[in-house]
Amino acid sequence: MALTLAAAAELLDRHHLLREIIQGDCWTDNAADLAGADEPFTAITYDTRKVTPGTLLCCKGRFKADYLTDIDQAGLAAYMAETEYSAVTRAPGLIVNDARKAMSLLSAEFYGRPQDELTVIGITGTKGKTTTAYFVQAVLNAYSGGRAALFSSVDNCLDGHTYAESDLTTPESMDAFRMMREAANNGMRYLVMEVSSQAYKVERVYGLTFDAGAFLNISPDHISAIEHPTFEDYLYCKRQITHNCRTLVLGADCDHADLIRQDAQASNVPVTTFALHAADGHGTHADFVALPDASSGYLFQEQGKAIGDFSLELEGEFNAANAAAAIALSRAVGVPAGSEAFRALEHVHIPGRMEHYESGNMVAYVDYAHNYVSTKTLAEFVTHKYADRNPRVVVVTGSVGDKAVDRREGIIKGAQDYADRIILTAEDTVHERMIDILHEMQGYITNPRVVSDIELDRAKAIEKAVEDAHAHADRLTILLVIGKGEERWIKVDGKHAPYEGDDHVVKRLFGLLND
Structure with missing residues (x-):
């Protein structure tokens, strides 16, 4: 059904969001009082520059009346906003209590509720969302013949095989429903998406x-004035997925698991659990487990019965736990326990995640690790893996500006007990000066054996790490280059500046680039 002014008003009123409809001197709660109320909108947007004849404009965020100057000449059909703008446009306005909620509902309706044509899987958590999402998509693609879409912080995929770099972990609602419609039109049956706080x-x-x-x-993350003021707020936002799903897969060892179970019980949502078990089989009881086996792979079980014995391309026990979560999610949406589709887990590769390179006395890992938990987990993994070679560890890292200020100390805390040297370098920033952020991070280093320095040029920072390895040629040096993965840009003063990419720099310096 096409979205009209009348249909939009009815939808918003049903969700207790509509205050009134205003057009000039006419203030009403009945769209039938206005001419053209049953004319379908031809487009929907939140960008005034994209208004064309018949467009519904959603005014969100710090919207200003000035943005609507001459908008009638572009053919605006109606707008939705928390403030009425009849002084600058003749178009009717749907005045609402919450523009962001209204935009999500209106976008879903405009694009024909594509979520109803897809089986939609949502994944949240501080760590492991992307890996789990890729694992689930791989299984569902194998099971459905390539008909699983993906929204992730690394890439979006709308046709089961073509991946395009994403801008946000979870797209803006209007973009999300537009992309869902494209995925459904492409014949996708499933959509796997990361859901951020x-x-x-x-x-x-x-x-x-x-x-x-x-x-x-x-675990604490995204704590800042422009994200979450407290950990409680961060956790509360993430907990909302429990009230908005039909079945929940929960990490059995997750902090505050009891509270999340209470949420699920209050919403009548069934819960299944996953966990990583020790090699001796001991560990937290869970419905789905990953159990290390003698062949360096993992035996995955559901309620004690084998799902399969798989060797994962992605290293680390934490990725085995993510695979167990992916199996639980796949089973929840109908993949049979005996399906060969689970073998797809063995071939999952994620650009910029645990990228592993070797050259001479050097081993490098390029990864998106960007907070305390992910940095510590990666550092623990490499020091354990190479413990018999007495390695030196050199970490190349920075931290984003203007947000997630808790990460600056967290990254250092996660790295300093494993690192011999920390080279601090550029990351994304908008207003904050990167040199100030790096000096702040340097101030958090309390381990006296750690050498630290600052090199703003990210490529040169990696070069310094390689030079350090050459200077200690008698020992293995492990380079951990974290934060940017395979991104080909760095945000400087809020704008994307071209960057070679951490992976490309390492491969160039290691002599691994193909001609």
Whole structure:
């Protein structure tokens, strides 16, 4: 059904969001009082520059009346906003209590509720969302013949095989429903998506119920004036997935698991759990487990029965736990326990995640690790893996500006007990000076054996790490280049500046580039 002014008003009123409709001197709660109320909108946007004849404009965020100058000449059909703008446009305005909630509902309707044509899986947690999402998509693609779409912080995939770099972990609601429509039109049966805390904070997934949701884990992150003021707020936002899914997969060892179970019980949502077990089989009881076996792979079990014995391309026990979560989610949406589709887990590769390179006395890992948990987990993994070679560890890292200020200390805390040297370098920033951020991070280093220095040029920082390895040629040096992965840009003063890419720099310096 096409979205009209009348249909939009009815939808918003049903969700207790509509205050009134205003057009000039006419203030009404009945769209039938206005001419053209049953004319379908031809487009929907939140960008005034994209208004064309018949467009519904959603005014969100710090919207200003000035943005609507001459908008009638572009053919604006109607606008939705928390403030009326009849002084600058003749178009009718749907005045609402919450523009972001309203935009999500209106976008879903405009694009024909594509979520109803897809089985939608949502994944949240502080660590492991991307890896778990890729694992689930791989299994569902194998099971459905390539008909699983993906929204992730690394890439989006709308046709089961073509991947394009994403801008946000969870897209803006209007973009998400537009992409869902494209995926459904492409014949996709499934959509796997990461769900960030910000997605719930700013209503990007308002009105969306996941067929299966996952809550992997929780630890402090994204704490800043422009994200979450406290850990409590961060956790509260992430907990909303429990109330907005039909079944929940929960990390059995997740902090505050009891509270999340209470959420699920209050919403009548069934819960299954996953966990990583020790090699001796001991560990937290869970419905789905990953158990290390003698062949360096993992035996995955459901309620004690084998799902399969798989060797993962992605290293680390934490990735085995993510695979167990992926199996639980796949089973929740109907993949049979005996399906060969689970073998797809063995071939999952994620650009910029645990990229592993070797040259002479050097081993390098390029990874998106960007907070305390992910940095510590990676550092622990490499020092354990190479313990018999008495390695030196050199970490190349920075931290983003203007947000997630807690990460600056967290990255250092996660790295300093494993690192011999920390080279601090550029990351994304908008207003904050990067040199100030790096000096702040340097101030958090309390381990006296750690050497630290600052090199703003990220490529030169990696070069310094390689030079350090050459200077200690008698020992193995492990380079951990973290934060940017395979991104080909760095945000400088809020704008994307071209960058070679951490992976490319390492391969160039290691002599691994193909001609």
